[in-house]
Amino acid sequence: MDREAIIAASKKHDIVPGRVYKYGTAGFRMSADLLEGVTFRVGLLAALRTRKLNGQAIGVMITASHNPAADNGVKIVDPMGDMLEQEWEAYATNLVNAPSHEELVDYFIRLADTLKIDLTSSGKVIAGRDTRPSGITLVTALADSLAATNTTYTDYKILTTPQLHYLTRCINTAGTPGAYGEVSESGYYDKLIAAFYRSLRGRKVSGSLTVDCANGVGGPKLNELLKRHDPQTTGLQVKVVNDDVLRPEILNLDCGADFVKTRQRAPPNPKPAPGDRWCSLDGDADRLIYYWIDPEKGFFMLDGDRIATLAASFIADLSRSAGLNGQLRIGVIQTAYANGASTKYIEQHLQLPVVCTPTGVKHLHHAACSFDIGVYFEANGHGTVLFSPTAVQTFKTKEPQSPAQKDALDILSALADLINQTVGDAISDMLMVEVILAHKAWTMKDWASTYQDLPNRLVRVEVGNKDLFQTTDAERKLSHPIGCQDEIDKEVKKYTNARSFARASGTENACRVYAEAATRSEADELANKVAVTVK
Numbered sequence: 001m002d003r004e005a006i007i008a009a010s011k012k013h014d015i016v017p018g019r020v021y022k023y024g025t026a027g028f029r030m031s032a033d034l035l036e037g038v039t040f041r042v043g044l045l046a047a048l049r050t051r052k053l054n055g056q057a058i059g060v061m062i063t064a065s066h067n068p069a070a071d072n073g074v075k076i077v078d079p080m081g082d083m084l085e086q087e088w089e090a091y092a093t094n095l096v097n098a099p100s101h102e103e104l105v106d107y108f109i110r111l112a113d114t115l116k117i118d119l120t121s122s123g124k125v126i127a128g129r130d131t132r133p134s135g136i137t138l139v140t141a142l143a144d145s146l147a148a149t150n151t152t153y154t155d156y157k158i159l160t161t162p163q164l165h166y167l168t169r170c171i172n173t174a175g176t177p178g179a180y181g182e183v184s185e186s187g188y189y190d191k192l193i194a195a196f197y198r199s200l201r202g203r204k205v206s207g208s209l210t211v212d213c214a215n216g217v218g219g220p221k222l223n224e225l226l227k228r229h230d231p232q233t234t235g236l237q238v239k240v241v242n243d244d245v246l247r248p249e250i251l252n253l254d255c256g257a258d259f260v261k262t263r264q265r266a267p268p269n270p271k272p273a274p275g276d277r278w279c280s281l282d283g284d285a286d287r288l289i290y291y292w293i294d295p296e297k298g299f300f301m302l303d304g305d306r307i308a309t310l311a312a313s314f315i316a317d318l319s320r321s322a323g324l325n326g327q328l329r330i331g332v333i334q335t336a337y338a339n340g341a342s343t344k345y346i347e348q349h350l351q352l353p354v355v356c357t358p359t360g361v362k363h364l365h366h367a368a369c370s371f372d373i374g375v376y377f378e379a380n381g382h383g384t385v386l387f388s389p390t391a392v393q394t395f396k397t398k399e400p401q402s403p404a405q406k407d408a409l410d411i412l413s414a415l416a417d418l419i420n421q422t423v424g425d426a427i428s429d430m431l432m433v434e435v436i437l438a439h440k441a442w443t444m445k446d447w448a449s450t451y452q453d454l455p456n457r458l459v460r461v462e463v464g465n466k467d468l469f470q471t472t473d474a475e476r477k478l479s480h481p482i483g484c485q486d487e488i489d490k491e492v493k494k495y496t497n498a499r500s501f502a503r504a505s506g507t508e509n510a511c512r513v514y515a516e517a518a519t520r521s522e523a524d525e526l527a528n529k530v531a532v533t534v535k
């Protein structure tokens, strides 16, 4: 590898000095103006990562998801479509913070040496970006970094985040028994639509679904998918709204999954009518939130917890119907932000185990892998269902003892194709929800009445130094500052059915306080009291 070539390329894409950059839960994410040099350097890390993994393709996704339009971000996808291995996050941080071009290359070569990476071997990187215009500059920086390191590079241009994860896995499994799908964007649509038809097994979806696409990449991509879908066959009528990607400034503006979840209301425009079934995607189409306007009670949200409970109950029923009772371990993975009522419903009503992990899907994904079927969702709507190779094999090879067993096995098998196995995928999850509602013949009211959420409040607290807040027990308790947790416990004890915790955000410079209690006013009061404790 040519040291001078890397230095010359790096000079074209310098980082903005005087800042400390950190590879966090969402990779590097910040104002797009600061990201050109960061993206160049992420390219260097991807060049090392692909070579460390014997030339398998590595993905680079450029997106800032639900953040404002002026932001952007860059993150690395590992060969099977999962998030970058944790140990490498620190290498990414070190590379990006190198104080000069020379020190950057020194660190790059030293890292290759330490990790026993042969820099003369070949490497492959693929990239995708959301609809943010700033993505174009960032992709150029990435391309230059891969050219300077002689790394084969394919730019897939505009994609949803889950599509990039899908493509990465497809490339690395092509021609093997675990081949994940055709290596193309249309391969993704074809796989989903075929699996959607198979999952329904002749049942019909009832009523129409309006999809708010946050004016992001999910809009055009969902429209592509729908070109391959016949509403007559499935019964699903989709209305796509907020799919304007020609005005970048309206991305995530008063719409999208994050807006709906955090504001606990429907997008103001267009306005859902009573009885309508709606869902919202976020800016890169990896989060999904459902909602409807109950004609009597108004807006009702079905968030990630509801999607997880719906999926877990359906899949557990199917496994029983398939005669797989006790053969496959099914579990649900949540974070501390999951509503306590959902956890209780899963453990007591569905009789399934629940695992709580720290925030960030990489933790949930990892925990889900220890089950044969692992359902994981963050309350904000990011999640998926993972099927182990054993589970998939069982669906395919088990001899059905009755037509009902065959039906259940075929549906399970189809679901394993429908549900994105690499990462949470709003479009795939949406089709899954539609399949389940069709099979259960459930309306939104039926789904909404499975359990009653505990009133809850999430507060953002500006603190001097968020790093002082350290947690244990999957972020449910503060270990530092000393004494802080005792104060929180004291407050919680004063309320019925209450729970509260505080933690430093991994994506923002602030602490978050979550509280839930038996009534709205108690939840609000508790959240405010804990916020004062933390401040």
Ligand code: NG1
Binding pocket: 025, 026, 337, 359, 360, 361, 378, 380, 382, 504, 505, 506, 507, 508, 512
């Ligand atoms: P932080 O900022 O660490 O709370 C937020 C979300 C996470 C996750 C990440 C990555 C909440 C409370 N937190 O993390 O669930 O989605 O962003 O995007 O929603």
Ligand code: ZN
Binding pocket: 065, 066, 282, 283, 284, 285, 286, 287
């Ligand atoms: Zn997202």
